[in-house]
Amino acid sequence: MECRRHADPRIGRTPSVIRLRGLVKQYEARRVLHDIDLHVEAGEFIFLTGPSGAGKSTLLRLLYAAEKPTEGEVWVAGSRVDQLARSRLPALRRKIGVIFQDFKLLRRKTVMENITFVLRFHGLAPREAHKRAYLVLKRLGLHHRQSAYPDALSGGEQQRVAIARALAYQPRLILADEPTGNLDADLAAELLSLLCDINYQGATVVVATHDHSLLESIPARSLVLGGGTIEYDGSWPP
Amino acid sequence: MIRHALAEGWLLFRQRWPISVTLALALAIPVCLVGFTVTLTGWLKPLAEATGEAQVVPILLHPHMDEGQRQAWLDDLATRHPDWKIRRVPPEELARRLVHWFPYLSDLLKGDSGGLLPPLVEVSAKDPSELDDLAGSPAVIAIGPRSSLRRFVEVAVTRAGWLLGLVSLVLLACTGLLVAIWVHLELYRHGDEITIMRLVGATEATIRGPFLVAIAIPAGVAGALAIAGTIGLTTVFTRLAAALGLPPLAPNAALLVGQVVVAVALPLAAAGFTLARHAVTEIEG
Numbered sequence: 015m016e017c018r019r020h021a022d023p024r025i026g027r028t029p030s031v032i033r034l035r036g037l038v039k040q041y042e043a044r045r046v047l048h049d050i051d052l053h054v055e056a057g058e059f060i061f062l063t064g065p066s067g068a069g070k071s072t073l074l075r076l077l078y079a080a081e082k083p084t085e086g087e088v089w090v091a092g093s094r095v096d097q098l099a100r101s102r103l104p105a106l107r108r109k110i111g112v113i114f115q116d117f118k119l120l121r122r123k124t125v126m127e128n129i130t131f132v133l134r135f136h137g138l139a140p141r142e143a144h145k146r147a148y149l150v151l152k153r154l155g156l157h158h159r160q161s162a163y164p165d166a167l168s169g170g171e172q173q174r175v176a177i178a179r180a181l182a183y184q185p186r187l188i189l190a191d192e193p194t195g196n197l198d199a200d201l202a203a204e205l206l207s208l209l210c211d212i213n214y215q216g217a218t219v220v221v222a223t224h225d226h227s228l229l230e231s232i233p234a235r236s237l238v239l240g241g242g243t244i245e246y247d248g249s250w251p252p
Numbered sequence: 253m254i255r256h257a258l259a260e261g262w263l264l265f266r267q268r269w270p271i272s273v274t275l276a277l278a279l280a281i282p283v284c285l286v287g288f289t290v291t292l293t294g295w296l297k298p299l300a301e302a303t304g305e306a307q308v309v310p311i312l313l314h315p316h317m318d319e320g321q322r323q324a325w326l327d328d329l330a331t332r333h334p335d336w337k338i339r340r341v342p343p344e345e346l347a348r349r350l351v352h353w354f355p356y357l358s359d360l361l362k363g364d365s366g367g368l369l370p371p372l373v374e375v376s377a378k379d380p381s382e383l384d385d386l387a388g389s390p391a392v393i394a395i396g397p398r399s400s401l402r403r404f405v406e407v408a409v410t411r412a413g414w415l416l417g418l419v420s421l422v423l424l425a426c427t428g429l430l431v432a433i434w435v436h437l438e439l440y441r442h443g444d445e446i447t448i449m450r451l452v453g454a455t456e457a458t459i460r461g462p463f464l465v466a467i468a469i470p471a472g473v474a475g476a477l478a479i480a481g482t483i484g485l486t487t488v489f490t491r492l493a494a495a496l497g498l499p500p501l502a503p504n505a506a507l508l509v510g511q512v513v514v515a516v517a518l519p520l521a522a523a524g525f526t527l528a529r530h531a532v533t534e535i536e537g
Contacts, residue, residue, distance in 0.1 A: 080451060100531070101456070108453035118448040132452045134253065179452070 030089070031056045031187050031218045032077060037086035039072055046072050048242045050086070054220070056186070059213045061229045061250065062222040064239035070222040071115060073239070074189045077220070078112050079103055091187060108135060111180035113190035117172045119164040119179075125151065126160040129179045136183045150178045153208065169196040177205060181212060188212065190221045194228060206231060226250075253458045261465020264438065271434060272470040275519070278430055279474035282423030283515045284481030289416040291486055291503045296409055308374050309383050310341075310396035315370040317391055322371065325391045329375075337376035346372050355499050424518060431522040435463055439530045446530075460527045467523045468516065475515035479508050 032054035039047040046069045054060060062070050075081045076088050079095045088095040091109050098106060119128050126147055133143035151157040154174045164172055173196045180188060188209065194202035210232060213219045221228070229236050229250040238246035246252050265272050313322060330338055346369050347361040361368065370393060375383060380398040387395055439446065449459050482503050490500040 078451065103450070104453045104455045106453075107451060112451060114451070118444075118451060120445055120448055122445070131256075134256070135453050135455070135458070 033089035035087040040084040059234040061236040068239040111185035111188040115191040117176040257461025260462030264466035276470035276473040280477035282420040283478035286420040287482035312394040313371045341372040428522040431519040435526040471516045471519045475512035478511045
């Protein structure tokens with residue numbers, strides 16, 4: 015399996031999609047992240063790994079502005095997220111596809127509605143949204159469950175719906191928090207293949223995982239978080 | 253997103269219909285009460301104009317006195333009681349007051365400029381009982397009530413108006429609070445859903461729309477009920493007044509429109525305020 019790890023050197027340096035400068039995140043007395051400096055170019059595929067509690071999910075939450083940093087700068091897709099006005103957050107989040115660890119599906123909406131609902135924010139007509147959602151669900155093997163409600167799905171199926179929702183509007187940046195946590199090996203491989211395809215088409219992908227076997231499955235830039243800082247930044251294995 | 257707001261708002265309304273109905277009634281009653289109070293106050297206004305301050309006592313003078321004798325009598329009165337304020341009421345004003353309270357006299361008094369009616373003067377005195385002595389004067393044919401009962405009635409009517417207004421305002425404030433609590437509870441119940449919607453890029457308008465629709469439905473119903481209530485109350489009052497030969501009460505069209513505006517705007521404002529506070533707490537908290 016191969017993803018587009020870096021931009022084509024013939025084109026030159028690509029614009030950064032993520033830039034972190036002197037990032038610090040502290041919860042009361044506990045400092046989760048400190049002095050994080052990071053630069054992610056457009057089109058990169060990145061694994062973010064580290065032990066539980068290393069701050070992987072916190073870092074992702076800072077990127078999609080679910081939290082504000084204690085100190086430092088967070089730049090995503092050219093916007094300084096930590097200083098972004100509340101009214102501009104939806105526009106930023108619509109540029110990012112987030113695959114949440116706990117799926118975050120709307121319980122009162124069907125599988126299809128969970129996806130079309132988001133597509134409607136992006137200005138797609140109902141028919142077009144339905145068509146695109148169906149294609150993504152088919153790709154993830156869930157088209158036969160489009161009318162089911164999330165509570166009627168298994169953990170793996172819910173995870174795939176969450177993935178389908180994040181991928182359906184073809185965002186330029188995908189943040190995935192433990193996306194294979196509830197999937198068996200075959201489905202995990204299929205998901206990784208899907209993310210690689212999307213990355214190959216130009217999207218930047220950041221996958222937070224503690225599963226080292228994932229890191230070995232494709233050659234990609236890996237960031238190892240530990241003790242609140244980036245301990246390693248390079249290809250896997252170190 | 254309008255379709256989403258309408259569909260989800262209708263769902264919220266249906267799921268919580270007992271609360272929605274309570275809300276509509278809780279809103280309709282004070283708005284109706286305000287409307288009726290304003291109408292009643294407007295209806296009583298001529299009475300207040302006629303009576304003026306508490307110490308004003310109307311005195312009907314003998315019609316056979318000529319203008320010179322009448323003026324001399326009044327001058328004498330003013331000399332003997334310098335603290336009294338004496339005002340001659342024009343015949344047209346007297347006719348207008350009579351027609352207001354006894355509409356069936358309108359034909360009789362139409363165009364009359366004093367031919368039928370005796371001259372009327374109004375005397376303002378700190379102690380109305382001081383005017384008792386005038387009852388024996390040959391220049392006077394009648395003196396209006398000098399007891400404190402009329403004053404009591406006037407004060408009671410004025411205070412009842414204020415009281416009704418105050419009660420209405422308190423009820424309206426309670427309704428606003430009820431709406432805010434309802435929205436707060438619904439936001440709490442849908443907290444996860446709202447968080448997810450925010451995280452996937454839903455705008456605040458998309459998130460707030462269903463709640464505002466769910467509030468706008470009972471608010472609209474409350475507006476209609478308030479109008480119906482005001483018209484109903486004034487109709488009942490008009491029937492009572494007609495039995496006494498008094499003029500009818502009629503609510504102003506602008507007042508009815510105002511009632512609908514208040515019934516809709518107040519809960520929407522309360523809901524909007526609560527939603528805005530929730531957004532700030534959730535994103536920045």
